[in-house]
Amino acid sequence: MTSSPHFHILIEKIFSINVTAEELKSIPEPSLRRLPVYLQYLQNARETGKTEISTTLIARDLRLDPTQVRKDLAYTGIIGKPKIGYNIDILINSIEDYLNWNNLSDAFLAGAGNLGLALLGFEQFTKYGIKIVALFDNDGRKIDREVKGVPVLPVEKMASLAKRMHIHIGIITVPASSAQSVAEQMVAGGIKAIWNFAPKMLKLPEEIIVENAQFATSLAVLTRKLAESLKMVE
Amino acid sequence: MTSSPHFHILIEKIFSINVTAEELKSIPEPSLRRLPVYLQYLQNARETGKTEISTTLIARDLRLDPTQVRKDLAYTGIIGKPKIGYNIDILINSIEDYLNWNNLSDAFLAGAGNLGLALLGFEQFTKYGIKIVALFDNDGRKIDREVKGVPVLPVEKMASLAKRMHIHIGIITVPASSAQSVAEQMVAGGIKAIWNFAPKMLKLPEEIIVENAQFATSLAVLTRKLAESLKMVE
DNA sequence: AATATATTGTGAAATCCATCACAAAATATT
DNA sequence: AATATTTTGTGATGGATTTCACAATATATT
Ligand SMILES: NC(=O)c1ccc[n+]([C@@H]2O[C@H](COP(=O)([O-])OP(=O)(O)OC[C@H]3O[C@@H](n4cnc5c(N)ncnc54)[C@H](O)[C@@H]3O)[C@@H](O)[C@H]2O)c1
Ligand SMILES: NC(=O)c1ccc[n+]([C@@H]2O[C@H](COP(=O)([O-])OP(=O)(O)OC[C@H]3O[C@@H](n4cnc5c(N)ncnc54)[C@H](O)[C@@H]3O)[C@@H](O)[C@H]2O)c1
Numbered sequence: 001m002t003s004s005p006h007f008h009i010l011i012e013k014i015f016s017i018n019v020t021a022e023e024l025k026s027i028p029e030p031s032l033r034r035l036p037v038y039l040q041y042l043q044n045a046r047e048t049g050k051t052e053i054s055t056t057l058i059a060r061d062l063r064l065d066p067t068q069v070r071k072d073l074a075y076t077g078i079i080g081k082p083k084i085g086y087n088i089d090i091l092i093n094s095i096e097d098y099l100n101w102n103n104l105s106d107a108f109l110a111g112a113g114n115l116g117l118a119l120l121g122f123e124q125f126t127k128y129g130i131k132i133v134a135l136f137d138n139d140g141r142k143i144d145r146e147v148k149g150v151p152v153l154p155v156e157k158m159a160s161l162a163k164r165m166h167i168h169i170g171i172i173t174v175p176a177s178s179a180q181s182v183a184e185q186m187v188a189g190g191i192k193a194i195w196n197f198a199p200k201m202l203k204l205p206e207e208i209i210v211e212n213a214q215f216a217t218s219l220a221v222l223t224r225k226l227a228e229s230l231k232m233v234e
Numbered sequence: 235m236t237s238s239p240h241f242h243i244l245i246e247k248i249f250s251i252n253v254t255a256e257e258l259k260s261i262p263e264p265s266l267r268r269l270p271v272y273l274q275y276l277q278n279a280r281e282t283g284k285t286e287i288s289t290t291l292i293a294r295d296l297r298l299d300p301t302q303v304r305k306d307l308a309y310t311g312i313i314g315k316p317k318i319g320y321n322i323d324i325l326i327n328s329i330e331d332y333l334n335w336n337n338l339s340d341a342f343l344a345g346a347g348n349l350g351l352a353l354l355g356f357e358q359f360t361k362y363g364i365k366i367v368a369l370f371d372n373d374g375r376k377i378d379r380e381v382k383g384v385p386v387l388p389v390e391k392m393a394s395l396a397k398r399m400h401i402h403i404g405i406i407t408v409p410a411s412s413a414q415s416v417a418e419q420m421v422a423g424g425i426k427a428i429w430n431f432a433p434k435m436l437k438l439p440e441e442i443i444v445e446n447a448q449f450a451t452s453l454a455v456l457t458r459k460l461a462e463s464l465k466m467v468e
Numbered sequence: 469a470a471t472a473t474a475t476t477g478t479g480a481a482a483t484c485c486a487t488c489a490c491a492a493a494a495t496a497t498t
Numbered sequence: 499a500a501t502a503t504t505t506t507g508t509g510a511t512g513g514a515t516t517t518c519a520c521a522a523t524a525t526a527t528t
Binding site for chain 2: 514515516517518522523524525526
């Protein structure tokens, strides 16, 4: 980069140039992870009839630092008014746009078991930018049914169908032992991003985006902190 | 702290003094979050018949920095051999001990719906240190049944039962609108750590440990990175 | 036995992220 | 109209985490 990122952003604001991949990448991952938390908080706040909100208040309610909230929100391009704060509707839109959650992406889900069907039943995914359009399984008893209007198809058809339908997102809820093979079939079908619920690290080409929904990670923090706090009172 | 942490740990090793809350706290949270990833990787590696493993190899497979892996593992107290690496069995045990996953903790789960039942059916939780011993719901049709040997009870009984059974961990899989009230009932029952799947920030006393299993967070990273990579090829 | 090699363990440096401090701006109050 | 108050936006600072650099060590090779 030859010019400073700050200068770049200024230029973008003035001339409405589309941000490039370079700039898109520049948000710190911790900030990115906080954006959905703000979003959910703001949607709640909107329901109470509020129209404006300050980072002072957001930070108090979410137990964060106000400057941190301001800097996080700034990544989405939002501009506030001193002494007032931000317009809630505009702010919500700004975050959703930034996350690309205003454009629903179609997704395939492999593994129509307990977790897979629970995910399918979770209507709120449409709020999070994705829509599950087909399930795939290798169990004959599950195939060729429809669940909540979504067809369950044989996993062999997944790759070709993904290609034909230009699907970019795959969700894996098969047992760990099948996860690698299913992931490879997804990649063969042109899928670019995989949300993996199986407790198994996938080995895939570098350019494939893999987000592991590791329940174990979450539990590690929980059980460890609990052990700490129980030790403390001993 | 008057003496260096390093000195402390040495003393602990020599005299087998229990680590105190002070020392327990000292692991960086990013390191803590990586431990379950190593654990799962190591369990896989063990199944292939390996008995020793180096951080060089772990790092290559998990796409991490070898020094980082070494420092992370060191928090669990493991000691390796130059030129060889670590004994896999001992290393696995060391991580499990550190996370307290060798002592199963009983947990209550509120919300016997899609996700709650999927979680119940997930036997591997016993590998992650917890055991769901009772479900609670407010839907008469679900109450007083047993699911996989675990009773479904009316949510009104949760607090008193938690107290009586000295339950420390609660899992919330009720709709967002009921999450706060259910969480408060858990706290009233003496529960100290809550694993919250409802997309709702809970307002609870500071000493209560809350770990939000935010699906939205995971998806934000996925959809954002995907948007970036699609921009790139434009 | 001497040398080469791969790895651990750890201070030091670099990078990344969170927090502090404060000027500028918008509104409310006197 | 002047002053006080609250908040935004941001450069500077501090702290946490990652990465680098390298000595020490265990084993393999000659
Ligand atoms: N259930 C949970 O709460 C939970 C939580 C965290 C992680 N997970 C993980 O999610 C995955 C699914 O868990 P689950 O409880 O839903 O298991 P499940 O057994 O209920 O479902 C797995 C489904 O995958 C199908 N399947 C198996 N191999 C396949 C293949 N090669 N191609 C296509 N489909 C295939 C099976 O027929 C079944 O329908 C597992 O990896 C599990 O470890 C589950
Ligand atoms: N299903 C998913 O894949 C998924 C994913 C992420 C998050 N979530 C969240 O998890 C929660 C549960 O989702 P779900 O799909 O299982 O919903 P669900 O409607 O299938 O289950 C909710 C259960 O909670 C019970 N319940 C409602 N109010 C209660 C109360 N006050 N006390 C006790 N029980 C009560 C209901 O009777 C029902 O059995 C929701 O907050 C949802 O947003 C679900």
